[in-house]
Amino acid sequence: MAVADVAISCLDSISQLSDHIKDSVLYLDGGCAESFQYLGAFPVLLGLGARAVCSLEKMSPLDLVIDWNSKLGPRGNIVIMTSHLLSDAHRYILRCLSSHQDVHHCTIFTCISEIAHSAYPDSPLGPDAFHEYETLLVQDFEELVKKRWAKATKSIDENYPETKTAKDEGWLQFTSNDEDIPDLGGRNLVEDKFTSHTGYVGKNLIVSVHHFPLIMCPLSPRAFVLPSEGSVAEAYLSLQHEDSLSQGLPPLNSGVPSDGDDASAGVILTAHFLYHLASKMDLKMEIFSLGNSSKMVGKILTDMSSLYDVGRRKRSAGLLLVDRTLDLLTPCCHGDSLVDRIVSCLPRRERTTASTPKKGSQIQLKPGMVNLQRTSLDFQIPLNEVLMGEDDKVNNNRLFNGIGSFLLGWNSDGSGTKTADSVEMSSNIQKQGHISPRMEELKGSIVATDSLRRTPYLEALLDRKTKDGVILVKKWLQEALRRENISINVNIRAGVASRSELLPMIEALAKSQSSLIRNKALIQLATATVLALDESQCARWDAFISAEKMLYASAGDTSQSLAAQIGDLINKSAFFHSHGQKNENKKKPQSLLSLQDALLLTAVGYILAGENFPTSGPSGPFSWQEERLLKETLVDAVIENPDVAELKFLHSLKEELEANRKRISAEENRDTPAKEPDIDDFDDDQWDTWGDEDTNQNKDHSYGDMQLKLELRDRVDTLFKFLHKLSSLKSRNKSFGEGVFLPESGFSIDSSTRKGFLYKLVTRVLSKSDVPGLEHHSSAVGRLFKSGFGRFGLGQAKPSLSDQDVILVFVVGGINGLEAREVQEAVSESGRPDLELLLGGTTLLTPNDMLDLLLGQYGYI
Secondary structure, X not given: OOOOOHHHHHHHHHHOOHHHHOOOEEEEXXXXXXXXXXXXXXXXHHHOOOOEEEEOOOOOHHHHHHHHOHHHOOOOEEEEEEOOOHHHHHHHHHHHHHHOOOOOEEEEEEOOOHHHHHHOOOOOOOOOHHHHHHHHHHHHHHHHHHHHHHHHHHHHHHOOOOOOOHHHOOOOOOOOOOOOOOOHHHOOOOHHHHHHHHHHHHHHOEEEEEEOOOOOEEEEOOEEEOOOOOHHHHEOOOOOOOOOOEOOOOOOOOOOOOOHHHOOHHHHHHHHHHHHHHHHOOEEEEEEEEOHHHHHHHHHHHHHOOHHHOOOOOEXXXXXXXXXXXXXXXXXXXXXXXXXXXXXXXXEOOOOOOOOXXXXXXXXXXXXOOEOOOOOOOEEXXXXXXXXXXXXXXXXXXXXXXXXXXXXXXXXXXXXXXXXXXXXXXXHHHHHOOOOOOOOOOEEEOOOOOEEOOEEHHHHHHOOOHHHHHHHHHHHHHHHHHHOOOOOOOOOOOOOOOHHHHHHHHHHHHOOHHHHHHOHHHHHHHHHHHHHOOHHHHHHHHHHHHHHHHHHHHHOOOHHHHHHHHHHHHHHHHHHHHHHOOOOOOOOOOOOOOHHHHHHHHHHHHHHHHHHOOOOOOOOOOOHHHHHHHHHHHHHHHHHOHHHHHOHHHOOOHHHHHHHHHHHHHXXXXXXXXXXXXXXXXXXXXXXXXXXXXXXXXXXXXXXXHHHHHHHHHHHHHHHHHHHHHHOHHHHOHHHHHHHOOHHHOOOOOOOOOOOHHHHHHHHHHOOOOOOOOXXXXXXXXXXXXXXXXXXXXXXXXXXXXXXXXXXXXXXXOEOHXXXXXXXXXXHHOOOOOOEEEEEEOOEOOHHHHHHHHHOOOEOO
């Protein structure tokens, strides 16, 4: 029996494209690049015969160099793979075609099916989406070439006697603005070449569009998320209404069955993705759902099933769909997971945003399209911070100085402008210590399929807690050193691992170039572990854990205790840092948690308050006195720390807050002490000048401060109304909450032993306990028995999710690393070694992502 493995399924699907990829230039958009990075698919693509693998959004003239080698056979084959809707990727596809003048066949693979294109809200394409797009793309390409040909012909007629240098021929002049498609007319080509190319485009260009569904980021063979730059993850999950929290999260459970016609774009695309995923993995799904959005996904999946699937030999599996809004506490908190620590501290690759087509294109989007801009999942591991020793740094400085001298001497006989530019560039090198953004330091990425003795590194770390994961990394490094016959003089203690122990082992393993290549995957992951163990990173993560433990403990006491704890966190994060700035002669103390962090903890506190002190009053789970005190504390904190102005509830107040903070700092730094108030300062005669703007400038400032405070109070009131929604999570899912969050289910006030929602849910499912609110979606065969043969006594028993040997749990809204580990723990504790459980989610969530979703630009505050 085949093992359900999402990574192998993806790689097998790529291998089936060999006929299309061979002898072609392959272009990948940002979402596909993310997916193939986790899969380690780039060597596979080159092994299938691709001439080069290039970026679709960030095209370069150097991409055309590949076609200069005539030994590679006939030129002109381009393959484009996109994780976006065709309408979103259109401008990039058109730019790609316009750059390759000799292209005669363009094959496009999109992860969005033809039916999904037509079902997408406000989609410009109909049921025959692929054929329609093929026609429209050729039309747009013809129009583009004709316009550029006319422009170039006019230029040639006007400047025919002028000759250009040969070095410019054959190079595409890209503009720095992504909104512009490259101008073919800017190329110095003769008129007859443009004429022949125009006829060539109209007659011989062949465009074919196909569906390639398996674009995802596998964290392990049993866990995956969708690429952050793909249309499925970017599509909105809820529009703004009273039950919505964020554009990137499902709405709260209203208790009323949702109409399938009101399904959001994210729900529609998610359903189609899961349908084709099951089809590619030869799984016949029994669908169960929990939550309003999940029920809509299940309904769409059920409607897509047909009687034609009855005769096919497919492996039976269960699909459990869960709304993320049923548990917002777990992704907001900092759990005991090494993978979560790693992904929270690593920098990420800059996004390549797909924009809408330009005006005048045959593909035009209708108004109402809304896309999220999720943070990229391509985590960049700065290997130079670990692999570069002191000698390398000295040589690096020498290299920088040499390049600076070279630039100073370059164009020394040329114009003054070029010389000035060289001097400025050399100065920047010496000041900043690097050459340019394009000459970046040595970096690596997380690859899920790299393994040791067929055990994927990332999967093994997902299944372990922080301490156990670090020890496992140390064991891998020791084994690799033994295999390479490398000895190091380091005192290695048994049973523990630290940053000081891992660093020398990584440096020794990477010292030899051959060893570095053979152990690249392990070196990258070990380096990421070392960065996560950095003192500053650990201190901040542990500070979060400590604060969350205090909130849990206070939630088990009284509402007054919990409110006081939240207020204390806001005060410490806001004023501890500012207090240290008043005396510059002393060392400035730094608060481990910022005010943004305190706001995330405030959200956690309100969720806990709703679970422990439910109330329907206007002040939420707290009394009006407690909440009023919290509001005043937050207003004062925002005034002291205007950096939080990026959050949505403070939108448009950034300049006012910064100006107010500068004025306060200037007053604090004055050398003269403040004057003690005198009785004469309150003379009645001064009341005659009240409101006179030219009389006293200080009164203008006081009035401005009052205006700012009043405006801030209104904004803070809006924020706390949003927090009341978070506190209502349990009351909105009352029957379900009482069925799962019982003490005997593992719920505990101690956050170190508390298990997440998915763990408790999977445990109840596998123990065959009743889960209130769980809905089963009948298959086509089940509906036939229910409506037809059932009348004659040929009924069908309701299937049970626990009876399935393969279970796919998909969280609409995203998952984190802690949940991936706890779900596998639930399987291990169930006593069913034959059970294969896969976990998927819309995206990989970190606490910072949750802060952005709830209080950032995509939150409905």
